Amino acid sequence: xxxxxxxxxxxxxxxxxxxxxxxxxxxxxxxxxxxxxxxxxxxxxxxxxxxxxxxxxxxxxxxxxxxxxxxxxxxxxxxxxxxxxxxxxxxxxxxxxxxxxxxxxxxxx
Amino acid sequence: xxxxxxxxxxxxxxxxxxxxxxxxxxxxxxxxxxxxxxxxxxxxxxxxxxxxxxxxxxxxxxxxxxxxxxxxxxxxxxxxxxxxxxxxxxxxxxxxxxxxxxxxxxxxxxxxxxxxxxxxxxxxxxxxxxxxxxxxxxxxxxxxxxxxxxxxxxxxxxxxxxxxxxxxxxxxxxxxxxxxxxxxxxxxxxxxxxxxxxxxxxxxxxxxxxxxxxxxxxxxxxxxxxxxxxxxxxxxxx
Numbered sequence: 001x002x003x004x005x006x007x008x009x010x011x012x013x014x015x016x017x018x019x020x021x022x023x024x025x026x027x028x029x030x031x032x033x034x035x036x037x038x039x040x041x042x043x044x045x046x047x048x049x050x051x052x053x054x055x056x057x058x059x060x061x062x063x064x065x066x067x068x069x070x071x072x073x074x075x076x077x078x079x080x081x082x083x084x085x086x087x088x089x090x091x092x093x094x095x096x097x098x099x100x101x102x103x104x105x106x107x108x109x
Numbered sequence: 110x111x112x113x114x115x116x117x118x119x120x121x122x123x124x125x126x127x128x129x130x131x132x133x134x135x136x137x138x139x140x141x142x143x144x145x146x147x148x149x150x151x152x153x154x155x156x157x158x159x160x161x162x163x164x165x166x167x168x169x170x171x172x173x174x175x176x177x178x179x180x181x182x183x184x185x186x187x188x189x190x191x192x193x194x195x196x197x198x199x200x201x202x203x204x205x206x207x208x209x210x211x212x213x214x215x216x217x218x219x220x221x222x223x224x225x226x227x228x229x230x231x232x233x234x235x236x237x238x239x240x241x242x243x244x245x246x247x248x249x250x251x252x253x254x255x256x257x258x259x260x261x262x263x264x265x266x267x268x269x270x271x272x273x274x275x276x277x278x279x280x281x282x283x284x285x286x287x288x289x290x291x292x293x294x295x296x297x298x299x300x301x302x303x304x305x306x307x308x309x310x311x312x313x314x315x316x317x318x319x320x321x322x323x324x325x326x327x328x329x330x331x332x333x334x335x336x337x338x339x340x341x342x343x344x345x346x347x
Contacts, residue, residue, distance in 0.1 A: 014161030096281020097274035
């Protein structure tokens with residue numbers, strides 16, 4: 001069986017994860033937001049996507065450093081071009097997996 | 110967004126949106142299950158953590174902290190810091206879910222992850238999405254995550270790691286969504302500023318605070334640049 005200590009641990013982890021997910025949604029969606037704030041929020045998704053994906057592709061190792069030549073970064077350029085050309089989410093995911101598979105296979109490690 | 114609340118779920122469109130997340134979650138979830146099992150967690154315990162927390166990177170960090178004997182309080186505090194970036198995603202989603210009922214928002218908030226946020230916000234922006242489709246994406250992704258982590262805990266060693274480029278599914282999904290979201294100069298500027306700042310910060314700041322700091326910086330700087338250019342041109346918009 002699962003111990004009470006572990007249950008309290010995951011409940012605590014769950015609570016501190018849930019609150020930041022819920023708080024802005026709950027309070028900001030109650031009333032109309034000021035125009036400038038909406039215009040600022042419109043830039044947030046692109047900013048988050050870019051802030052998530054670039055380190056994922058370019059930064060590796062411990063301690064972290066920029067690695068230009070590794071499977072993830074090498075596969076990124078053709079994946080990016082494929083996405084820009086086709087604008088297809090599913091197609092890009094499959095193509096990206098293929099590019100990564102090839103990069104891993106043919107890059108001497 | 111009033112119309113988006115009346116519309117119902119389109120399973121076909123939801124599936125088209127969610128399957129890349131499912132592929133990625135399967136790969137990462139199974140890997141997490143294997144790791145957690147090796148750290149001494151039972152499948153039921155793994156499942157409970159996935160249900161309560163539903164956040165990949167935080168769960169990986171928590172398990173590695175637990176196996177090195179960290180105290181519960183420090184695991185919870187670390188989880189909070191790792192997941193505080195959701196504040197920003199939740200704020201941004203509020204624009205699209207404005208006026209939804211409280212009960213709906215309680216359910217919706219649970220499923221906000223990097224991946225569901227990226228997919229849903231792109232479709233909302235394209236104007237072909239409604240709140241229920243988005244909620245369905247969140248919860249299907251959740252079921253796949255919980256299932257994959259538990260499966261990894263049961264049968265970890267039998268799931269081949271890193272085959273067929275599956276590890277790249279989420280990276281490719283983010284690249285594609287970034288391209289789809291970047292329409293027009295101001296978005297390109299935002300992406301370059303936030304991405305560049307994020308890479309630099311990640312080299313010096315441990316953990317993943319670089320994501321939220323770089324996003325705030327990129328969006329705010331681009332917002333300022335646009336306001337400045339609008340002022341110069343006498344109010345014309347990009």
